[in-house]
Amino acid sequence: MTAPCDRAVLAAAGLPDLAPALAGPAHPLVFATVSGAHLYGFPSRDSDVDLRGAHLLPLRAVLGLEAPAETESRMWEQDGTEMDLVTHDLAKFARLLLRRNGYVLEQLLSPLVAQTSRIHADLVALAPRLLTRHHAHHYRGFARGQWRLFGTSGELKPLLYTFRVLLTGIHLMRASEVVAHLPELTGLVPAPAYLGDLVAAKAAAEHGLLSAVAGAPGAERLDADVRALHAALDDAQRGTPLPEMPAGRPELGEIVVDARLGRG
Known part of the structure; x- marks a missing residue:
């Protein structure tokens, strides 16, 4: 489902090989990108590495009686650098996108891509239609x-x-x-x-x-x-020419449904 990014891009930003760190999530990753100071262009020698993204819960988990945990996080140290990975289930990530949340937009569009997928590419392509004046x-x-x-x-x-x-x-x-x-x-x-x-x-x-x-x-x-x-x-x-409401809401819903059903 997912594919690693070009390591040269991460290395140019002073980041280590992140592939080993992404081998452990309980659910398949839709994407993982680097956020925080590295994305913002002012990392320090002792900055930690903030990985953010989305994962996909299985269909049985979301259809059952018990509400599943929609956010996963873990922290660890790699070669003396503190690392943390926080991901939301795709549906929760989509809801956050619709709440005019700049954090998740920046995570989605971060050029520092550690793990990607077709769904990630679809979300990135849709992002301009999710922007609003708000x-x-x-x-x-x-x-x-x-x-x-x-x-x-x-x-x-x-x-x-x-x-x-x-x-x-x-x-x-x-x-x-x-x-x-x-x-x-x-x-x-x-x-x-x-x-x-x-x-x-x-x-x-x-x-x-x-x-x-x-x-x-x-x-x-x-x-x-x-x-x-x-x-x-x-x-x-x-x-601003940006609209009041996100124009891409219907398409975003289709991306979530298709991903959950394994279509596309």
Whole structure:
């Protein structure tokens, strides 16, 4: 059902061979991709590897009287790196896609593919028809949460997350395209010039502090830049061509049914 990806793509992102890690799930994988800091373009030397995806529960499990567990997760260490794999049953993953959940969209569309399948390819092809103007709410809320976390911790990680999700949301509203990689986003959306220096500084330590970065922007500059990006996201949402509701809902339902019945 599934096939591994090109290992060279993962190696270029500084990732190990992930094939052994994906041999153990209890149910067949629909796909597994790398999320987190590696996807976002600011991993550290000590970053863990976040694998996310979907699996397929057997028909008997979903037709029985007992509601099956729809999410599986496990953590382990590989060559000194902490790894974790979290997957949802395909139906649950599809429901999350319909809830304008940016996390699952980014997981689905991650270019760092560890395991793929025909169903995965079908979902990726359908993704543009699942985008809505209301995905802006996800990115707006995520940014506010990370900004608050930065305010209490002073760490680079939540600060970079704040900028990353705002830029992802703005680009999504303007171009109807999901891009989660911060360095790429800075070439697509006007962004503060200091972000490159902060990404480089974060590479040294997962929980590095902004205060340790020479020439780092001050609190007033950061606050003004974050406010400006929030305003840009608001404007982009007002002018977006994206629809109110996901147009691909019927096709998504067919993908789930066909996968469950083994058709196609």
